[in-house]
Amino acid sequence: MELFGVAVSLLGTFAGFGLLVGLLFGFFGMGGSFLVTPALLVMGYETDVAVASGLAFVFGTSVIATLKHRDLGQVDYKLGVSMIVGTTAGIEVGKIGLHWLQRVGLANVVVNVSYVALLGGIGVFITHRALGDGSGGFGPDEDAEVSDDRELPPIAQKIQSYRIPPMLELRGGVVVSLWMVLFVAFATGLLSGFLGVGGGFIRMPALFYLVGVPVPVAVGTDLFEIVFSGGIGSFLYALDGAVDLTIVVPLLSGSALGARLGAAATSVVEEDDIQVYFGVMLLLGAVAVAIRQIGGVIDVPVLDTVALVVIVGAALLVSGAIVVSSVRELRADERTDAGRAAD
């Protein structure tokens, strides 16, 4: 049975896959290009169609997830716009560096090794800090009830100590110099442009470890930025006619629900847990990317499928953990409320 020339079973598969990706995207503010583009490539779509449709899907999902985070008061527009300015400049400079490496014939090696190292490095750093004793981590103090009492990471404290006007007052009681925000945005954009990736996995940790905003605000603001980068990117690909709406429409129908659930979960799940899941996702992402790159170097196409299985397995594992964690927190809150009512 077909609908709009596409098998209903394929539409159902896309919607289910979209639900999974949307959940992770709404929760972390990253992961779309990790999952969708490799999956479409393995399914046999042309590279330009896979990349363009993946980007258009990320654009649509980021719109939905940003709106949901806005409803929860987790989008800082001042920070978002400043980040867009700095990131755009950084991407342009990063692209210059990439073109230079292409001229000297080192682009593939340097970019692939840097990508895996950065992905794995950030994953190890975040997981280690979140699983540590908690004293130096970014997780909330058990006794702290308001966000102003959060323990800031040392780098964020240092960055916030530079009082170079104009100062920006951000959500979560954070006051930071505009120049520091632009510097952080430029640095993340530089890496993003150099590696040729969306950069959510760099920007989200940068926002909470360097600028010092709470994790849910970092996710919401990162998604706000992706609305613009994803929109412009997919428009440029659509000029070449590469965006396939029979892929994007069913994916988006599933991810719209997943993104709402993922965004809502950020206000329920503990920040420490969010960081652990984010770190595990990055580590397994690094493994998958490394397998794919090795497959390309030694010319073994089946490793592309192995990489996809690793990343989809990781996505299933992490999204399952998010759902279980959310239900556990909701039940714990309910028990606390019931206990207070009994007192």
Add this chain to the structure above:
Amino acid sequence: MLGVESAVATRAGVVIGAVLVEALSLYVGYGALERVAGPWLTRKLEGR
């Protein structure tokens, strides 16, 4: 030549516009569903 470029840009704009309209429609649609079924689902998840 400018006409061809303009037609291509318009077509690209329509494609991205369609994605945006779908995203907004789904946001509103699922939002309405959340308002209707959300409290019930939350109670169930809380174990009540």
